[in-house]
Amino acid sequence: MAEAERTQLPGYVRLSRSGELEERARRAHEVLRDCVVCPQECRVNRIEDEEGFCRTGLSPRVSSYSPHFGEESPLVGRNGSGTIFFAGCNMRCEFCQNYEISQCEVGYAVSCEDLAAIMLRLQERGCHNVNFVSPSHVVPQILRAVAFAAPRGLDIPLVYNSGGYDSVETLRLLDGIVDIYMPDAKYGRDDVALELSHAPGYTGRMHAALKEMHRQVGDLEVRDGVAVRGMIIRHLVLPGNLANSEMVMKFVAEEISRDSYVNVMAQYHPAWKASEGGRSPVLAALQRPITAREYAYAVRCAQENGLTRGFP
Template sequence: MNSQDFRPAYLGLVESDGLAARAERALAALQECCLCPRNCGVDRTRGELGFCQVGRRVRVDSAAPHFGEESPLVGEHGSGAVFFAGCNLHCVFCQNYEISQCPASVAETTAQELADAMLALQQAGCGNINFVTPSHVVPQILEALVLAAKAGLNIPLVYNTSSYDALSTLELLDGVVDIYMPDAKFMSRDASSRFCAAPDYPDRAREAIAAMHAQVGDLVLDEKGRALRGVLVRHLVMPGDLASTREWMDFLASLSTNMYVNIMDQYRPCHMAGGIEELSRHLSGEEYSAALTSAHEAGIRRLDERNPARVLELMERFFKRRQ
């Protein structure tokens, strides 16, 4: 698709005032929170806290151009990553557990401040706004998006999620989010329970990824290889095949063999993983090769290919511009 022919989905809703209505519906859900499969039922508008430990306002740890994402998201000037504190999963191997599981250490952010952060990322040249760990703060994102869009935001939105999402929440994002970037973590209820405190993760994640794909389809790139719309799945290969890679690849291929998939090899024992035998070691080269083979055998045709030299080049350009 030519980038000049592309228009972010949410702009149409802004013109019809539909986006404001979505935000209002989503904010109402905070009164008896059912935004994710935890269904905590707490009134976050009154300061009650559920599993994610985030109340009425979001907590933004950082908002900056990010060059470590997949190449279709990075473009020339980085992906505009907004990292939210708090999470509806508590993975024992989380690399960012300080903010994901201890959100009170991060200051609260108003809707206007979040909107301003989005606009600043667009001004910096980022090709998209990348909401990282957004499942528990969808109402606040929509609230800020209304303000940002009216002030000139016009780049694609990326929903960068663990996939532990409620279908009702994803319905609120239909016609709002352009690019979904879900994780495909565990396919085993036992592993999901032990390592993420979510035994129903496999069922909920498959439902969520299928719903995302039904909304936006396969990943569409522009003439420069930049993502405009669609689904990009991340799968972190785990030691001992704890993530059931072949089962995930078969599932993704059943949705589309043209699914864009990043099979990641960067697992390392973080947080509490060092004290858990199955998680206490790094991934071997043989295990990663076997995961790639599983994807090919399942029929997945679009695998992300990282170019570390290109990442370094883009980062150097970015910092030179700031000098």
């Protein structure tokens, strides 16, 4: 094989051929025995099908999969991003807009061989990538599935699309395997993160996770309009600046990169428990959409910190 062809292959293909991918999958599987896959660190034995915070035992559950055209344009390209939505989540966002999947667990259990077949099916449909949505609690199963799929011809970029509440130790198992990281940077304060997403120590965990992701893949690289490698950061603007956008943008600019691709998202609306409100002043503030002024403030925070990519 020519050197040019080797360098164009995704890293997971090369790791599959060397046997390293299978070894990573084996090591990740063992983490399930006393589960610390994510920062919740439940320490249940998921190999024996015990369930912790994410309500997922050994088998991953898939809610749906398809070419998706609603993601960021560098992921969508012409043929769509091959999204796989996993049921369950390692956070419980009071305002989750996909609560049927994340909290009500709408989905069906699949084997890792079945998950590999889904990836290959998405590639056959022309998708530019395989996009794992809410993968933080099923990393070992994803690694095993990629180990099945790579020798069978999977060779498109893999996208890790998470809430940003990830374990650095788990992310290190993905080094050289994930091509594109797409984490949320949800909050600037831990107290808000705990009340709204039940994610203890969110900001420190998110900061460490994004630094590790960026170390692995760097800033977003786009070729012919399609992302091939790098990181996309999402930040959802919340009413009353509950997300503390100024703190998030300062962190991204100063500790990640001013060339970061940051999607400042305006689509917040009261969903799930946020539509009920009333239990606390913070939750009560979530009972309305954001205003144009609130969104403009978040964009201005990004601009004032020298960020320019990914938002209007």
